[in-house]
Amino acid sequence: xxxxxxxxxxxxxxxGNPLTVKCTYSVSGxxxxxxxxxxxxxxxxxxxxxxxxxxxxxGSYGFxxxxxKSQTSFHLKKPSALxxxxxxxxxxxxKRTGKLIFGQGTTLQVKP
Amino acid sequence: xxxxTQSPKYLFxxxxxxxxxxxxxxxxxxxMYWYRQDPGQGLRLIYYSQIVxxxxxxDIAEGYSVSREKxxxxxxxxxxxQKNPTAFYLxxxxxxxxxxxxxxxxxxxFGEGSWLTVV
Numbered sequence: 001x002x003x004x005x006x007x008x009x010x011x012x013x014x015x016g017n018p019l020t021v022k023c024t025y026s027v028s029g030x031x032x033x034x035x036x037x038x039x040x041x042x043x044x045x046x047x048x049x050x051x052x053x054x055x056x057x058x059g060s061y062g063f064x065x066x067x068x069k070s071q072t073s074f075h076l077k078k079p080s081a082l083x084x085x086x087x088x089x090x091x092x093x094x095k096r097t098g099k100l101i102f103g104q105g106t107t108l109q110v111k112p
Numbered sequence: 113x114x115x116x117t118q119s120p121k122y123l124f125x126x127x128x129x130x131x132x133x134x135x136x137x138x139x140x141x142x143x144m145y146w147y148r149q150d151p152g153q154g155l156r157l158i159y160y161s162q163i164v165x166x167x168x169x170x171d172i173a174e175g176y177s178v179s180r181e182k183x184x185x186x187x188x189x190x191x192x193x194q195k196n197p198t199a200f201y202l203x204x205x206x207x208x209x210x211x212x213x214x215x216x217x218x219x220x221x222f223g224e225g226s227w228l229t230v231v
Contacts, residue, residue: 009152032217036222042224043116043118043202043222043224043225045222046219046220046221049217049219051217094217096217098143098217100155100157100220101157102154102155102156103154104152104153104154105152105154
């Protein structure tokens with residue numbers, strides 16, 4: 001069973017508009033949740049994570065994510081997209097094992 | 113500078129040949145990981161190590177081997193038994209664990225990756 005789902009292969013948004021990249025998970029208990037970004041031919045960069053506490057998590061580069069336990073979601077958001085935000089975004093789950101399980105990735109295209 | 117260094121960036125393997133990818137970190141991290149990235153499949157865990165001289169298989173360990181003789185180093189060998197080795201390989205490490213809690217919840221940081229191509 002897939003633990004992490006990113007339902008959109010690609011998200012297109014105009015510069016200056018808000019963006020959302022969706023992530024849902026299907027693990028029991030209280031997993032830890034992460035978002036990473038990958039630029040072409042590069043490694044992954046950590047954006048933010050949810051461990052406990054406030055459901056709204058703020059991270060790097062103006063990104064934030066909202067943990068919703070009832071909907072088992074952890075969508076990544078940004079109020080105003082930049083062209084430089086165009087990249088591949090990964091959601092990941094840690095089922096309290098210290099290992100990450102990744103979603104398939106969502107390509108974000110921000111057009112000027 | 114602190115970080116995770118992977119080398120080489122590009123590597124070509126002939127049929128039947130073993131190759132080794134290097135991963136070094138100077139972050140004083142306890143845990144280290146190797147992931148494989150294929151287009152449209154996200155990242156899949158090959159091997160991981162939580163302490164020196166100990167490592168465990170991940171989800172796709174067949175055809176790969178690792179060693180962890182030093183805290184800073186976690187090399188990955190792609191053996192001839194790996195039939196489809198062409199991929200982007202990512203090494204990672206995570207922050208020192210809090211006592212009694214393992215590495216769970218700690219942020220995992222990645223190197224810049226290595227491309228392996230079979231020729």
